[in-house]
Amino acid sequence: MAEMSNSTSLGRQVLLVILLRWQTFRNGLRSQSEKMHVLGSVALGLFFTALTLGGSFAIGFGAFEIVKLQRWLILSLMLWGIFMFWQFVPVLASQTNPGFDGRNLLRFPLRFSAFFLMSAAYGLADPFALAGILWHIAMGIGISIARPDVKWWAALALTVSALMNLLFNRMMFSWLERLLAKRRTREIVTVVFILFFVCIQFSGLILQRWGPALRNAVENSAGVWRALPPALAGTAIEHAANGDSAAALMTIGLLALYAFAFGGLFAFRVHAQFTGEDLGESAAPVRRKTVAPRAQVSAPASIAAPAQSASAASPLSGLISAPVAAIFGKELKYLYRNSMLLMNIFMPLILIVFFSMTASVPSRHGGASPFGRFSGSFAYPGAVAYLFLLVMNFCPNNLAYEGRGTERFFLAPIKFRDVMLAKNLFHGALIALEALVVLGVLTAMGHPPGLLIILTTWAALPFAALIHFGVGNWLSLQYPRKFEFGVRRQRPSGMTMVISFGLLFAVMGTLAAVGAICVWLVGLWLLPIVYLALSAGALAVYRLMLEGTSHQAVAQRDSLLEQLSR
Amino acid sequence: MTESAIVAEGLSRSFGNLVAVDHVDLRVDAGQFFGFLGPNGAGKSTTIRMMTGLLAPTAGTINLLGRSLEENAIEVKRQIGVVPEGLALFDRLTGNEYLNFVGRMYGLDRATAAQRTNELLEFMDLADRSKTLIVDYSHGMKKKLALAAAVIHGPRILFLDEPFEGVDAVAAGTLKTMLHNMTARGATIFLTSHVLEIVERLCSHVAIINKGRIIAQGSLDELRAGVAAAANVDGASPGAPGEKLTLEEIFLAVVGHEGVTRKSEDELSWLK
Numbered sequence: 001m002a003e004m005s006n007s008t009s010l011g012r013q014v015l016l017v018i019l020l021r022w023q024t025f026r027n028g029l030r031s032q033s034e035k036m037h038v039l040g041s042v043a044l045g046l047f048f049t050a051l052t053l054g055g056s057f058a059i060g061f062g063a064f065e066i067v068k069l070q071r072w073l074i075l076s077l078m079l080w081g082i083f084m085f086w087q088f089v090p091v092l093a094s095q096t097n098p099g100f101d102g103r104n105l106l107r108f109p110l111r112f113s114a115f116f117l118m119s120a121a122y123g124l125a126d127p128f129a130l131a132g133i134l135w136h137i138a139m140g141i142g143i144s145i146a147r148p149d150v151k152w153w154a155a156l157a158l159t160v161s162a163l164m165n166l167l168f169n170r171m172m173f174s175w176l177e178r179l180l181a182k183r184r185t186r187e188i189v190t191v192v193f194i195l196f197f198v199c200i201q202f203s204g205l206i207l208q209r210w211g212p213a214l215r216n217a218v219e220n221s222a223g224v225w226r227a228l229p230p231a232l233a234g235t236a237i238e239h240a241a242n243g244d245s246a247a248a249l250m251t252i253g254l255l256a257l258y259a260f261a262f263g264g265l266f267a268f269r270v271h272a273q274f275t276g277e278d279l280g281e282s283a284a285p286v287r288r289k290t291v292a293p294r295a296q297v298s299a300p301a302s303i304a305a306p307a308q309s310a311s312a313a314s315p316l317s318g319l320i321s322a323p324v325a326a327i328f329g330k331e332l333k334y335l336y337r338n339s340m341l342l343m344n345i346f347m348p349l350i351l352i353v354f355f356s357m358t359a360s361v362p363s364r365h366g367g368a369s370p371f372g373r374f375s376g377s378f379a380y381p382g383a384v385a386y387l388f389l390l391v392m393n394f395c396p397n398n399l400a401y402e403g404r405g406t407e408r409f410f411l412a413p414i415k416f417r418d419v420m421l422a423k424n425l426f427h428g429a430l431i432a433l434e435a436l437v438v439l440g441v442l443t444a445m446g447h448p449p450g451l452l453i454i455l456t457t458w459a460a461l462p463f464a465a466l467i468h469f470g471v472g473n474w475l476s477l478q479y480p481r482k483f484e485f486g487v488r489r490q491r492p493s494g495m496t497m498v499i500s501f502g503l504l505f506a507v508m509g510t511l512a513a514v515g516a517i518c519v520w521l522v523g524l525w526l527l528p529i530v531y532l533a534l535s536a537g538a539l540a541v542y543r544l545m546l547e548g549t550s551h552q553a554v555a556q557r558d559s560l561l562e563q564l565s566r
Numbered sequence: 567m568t569e570s571a572i573v574a575e576g577l578s579r580s581f582g583n584l585v586a587v588d589h590v591d592l593r594v595d596a597g598q599f600f601g602f603l604g605p606n607g608a609g610k611s612t613t614i615r616m617m618t619g620l621l622a623p624t625a626g627t628i629n630l631l632g633r634s635l636e637e638n639a640i641e642v643k644r645q646i647g648v649v650p651e652g653l654a655l656f657d658r659l660t661g662n663e664y665l666n667f668v669g670r671m672y673g674l675d676r677a678t679a680a681q682r683t684n685e686l687l688e689f690m691d692l693a694d695r696s697k698t699l700i701v702d703y704s705h706g707m708k709k710k711l712a713l714a715a716a717v718i719h720g721p722r723i724l725f726l727d728e729p730f731e732g733v734d735a736v737a738a739g740t741l742k743t744m745l746h747n748m749t750a751r752g753a754t755i756f757l758t759s760h761v762l763e764i765v766e767r768l769c770s771h772v773a774i775i776n777k778g779r780i781i782a783q784g785s786l787d788e789l790r791a792g793v794a795a796a797a798n799v800d801g802a803s804p805g806a807p808g809e810k811l812t813l814e815e816i817f818l819a820v821v822g823h824e825g826v827t828r829k830s831e832d833e834l835s836w837l838k
Contacts, residue, residue: 322671322673323673325670326666326667326670326671327671329667329670330659330663330667333658333663334658337699401658402656403656403657404653404654404655405654405655405657406654407650407652407654408654408655408656408668408715410619411618411619411620411643411650411654412643412668412672413640413641413642413643413644413671413672413673414640414671415640485657485658485701554622557620557621557622558621558622565652565654
C-alpha cells in the first residue's frame, strides 16, 4: 500500500524554506549579472555598515551621557528617533527593503506558524531593521556602563522594544501592501508619502526657524508621547533607575502588550495571505457591453497590406521616427499609470510652495529671512538639482517596468538605440518641463532667479543629464532588474546602485569644481559658457554611447530577456 | 520552383554544455502552413527564438524570404510576425494602446495603425475590453491580443509558439479561419503546438524535433509513408490495420524510435 508522507515539523519547514532561499541565491550566482549585483550589494552593505556602526557609537555614547545626567526625556526621544528611522525610512527608501512573497510556498503543506515566522523573520533581512537592532544594543551598552545597577532592566526593556519595532514594521508593511493593492488608494498614499518625504528633507530648516517653539511643544506634551510604545522602554529604564521596580515591570509589560497587539494585527494579514488572498493588482471587472452576435467572421481586410516605412509615418518627420514616437507615447502612458513617477512631476510645486512659504515668514529674530535671500539666488538651481536627482533615479534601470514587453523591442524592426533614445528624450522632457515649472512658480511667487542663474542652470542641465543618460543606458542593459507596478519594495542591481552613486558624485563634483574655479578666476558670467562647452562634450560622449547600445543590447539579449521577461 | 520562405542551415544553439538545438536544417516554402513538433525540451521554442531574432545561434544561418536574418535583421523583422512563448505584451497598456503601439513600431502611420487596431480588436472579440489594461486580461485574451499584434503589419511569415493554448474553442475556430486565409493569400505560417489534432488539421507540412535534432520532415503523407516503411522493416504497425495513421501515431512512432519510450504501468506504484 502506498505510504502517506509524514507531517513535517515547524522547525524542519522553516529550515526547508531557508534552504530553498539559499539554493535560489546560489543558483542565481551562475549568471554574471547576478554576481555583479551581489558584489555591488556587498559594497553598498559595507558603506551602510560603516554608517550604522558610526551611529551605534554615537547612540551608545549619547545614552551613556543621558543616563549619567538623568535626562530621561532625551532618552525617550532617542528611542522615538530609532523608531522613526526603523519604520519610516524603509517606506521612503523603498528600493532597499526586501519583500516576502510567500504565495509560492502555499502549494506545500506549510503550517501557518511556519508561514508567520518566516513572514516576521523577513523583517530582520532589512538593513534598516538591522541598524535599529544594533542601535538598541548600543543604547543598552551605554546605559549599562553608566548605570550597571539597571543593566538587566535595560536589556529587558530594549529587547521588548526591538521586538515591538520589528512587529510594528512587519504589521505596517503588510497593511500597506493591502492598502496599496488598489490603484486609487496607492495614488493617495503615495501623495502622503511624498509630502512626508518633503517634510523630512526640510526638517533641518523647520528646526532652525521654529526650534524653540517645537522644544516647548515637545516638553509640554511629554506625558502623551512618553506613554506611546516607542518611548516606553525609556520610561521603564527611568523607573528602574529610580528604584521603582514595579512601575518598570508594568511599563515593560505594557510595551509587551503593544508588541503582542502589533503581532496580532500582523498575524491577521499573514493569515489572509495564508488562506490564499491574492493582492495582485486587478481592476474592477468591466461591465461587458452587449454585442450583437456576428453572423459571419472574416479576417480583417487590411491585414495583408504591407507595413509602410517607419520614417514616412513619423508625426514629427525629420525629428524623430515613428517607433521612437511610439515608445515616447508608451512612456507617457506608463508615467501616468505609475503613481510614484507621476508624483515627481508635482514635486516642483510642493517644493516651491514650501520654499516660498518659508521665505515669506519673517525671522523670529526680526529682519529679513535668510532663506528669502537664499531663495533669490540658489533656490532655482538647488530645486532643479533636487528634481534632477529624483527623475534620474529611474534612468539607470530604465527597462525595469517593461516586463515581457522587452521581447517586443527585439522582435520589432528597430534598433535598440531607438528604444533608449525614446526613453532618454522622455526623461529629458520631464526634467525640462519641471525646470520650467519651477521657474514659473518662483517668478509668480515673487522670487525670480536672476538671468545669469537661469542661464547657468540650463547650461549645466544638459551636461548632467546626457552623462546620466549615457551611463544609465549602459547600466540598464548591463545590470537590468525587473520591477513590478505597485510594488514598493524593489531595488535595482547592487552594481547599478554603486555606479549611479559614484556617477552622481562625479557629475555634481565636476560642476561644483568647475563652477568654483570659474567664479574664483573670472566671475559668475563665465559659468554658462563653460557649462555649455561641457554639455557639448557630453553630447558627443552620449551619441557615442547611444550608438553602442544596439550592439550592447544584442550582446546582452539573453540575460536581458531572462531578467526582464521571466 | 517554389520560393523558400524559411531556410535554416546547420542551426545550433548551446547553453553551456547543453546542446539545445543541434545542426537543424529546415526549409519551409512560401505559403506553407508548417507544423513544428517535438516533446518537451526538444528545442522547439529555442529554434523559434533563433528564427525570430530573440536568441543568437551558436552556429548556422537563417534566411527568411531570401535574406539573412543576421545581416538584414531590421528588414527581415519588418516582414515577419511573431507570437512568442512569453507573448511580449506591455501589461500596463490597454489592448487598444498596445496594438496601436505595435503598429507604430512596425512603421504604420497613425491612421492605419488605428484602423487595423479597431478591426483586429473586433475580429478577436476584444472590442469591448479594448480600454482595459492588459494586466487585467485573462490568459486567452492575452493570447488573442498577442496574435493580433503579430499580424497588424501584414507579415509575410508568421511564427506562432503554442498560439491556441488557453484560447476557447470559439476563438480558436476564428483564429484558424484567419490563419487559413493568410496562407491562401501567400503568407507562410510556422506553428508549434502540443495539440497534434490542431497541427494535423491545419498544417500541410511538419517537422519533428527531438533532443535538438530534426528527426522527420515532410508532408503528412510523406511522414505516413516513412513510418509505414519503418514499421514494415520492424514488423510492428503503429496504427490500426487498414486505417490512415494519425499525426499522434506518427509522432509517437518517430519519437519512440529516438529512445523515448512510454512508461510501464508498474512504475511509480506508490501513487494511488
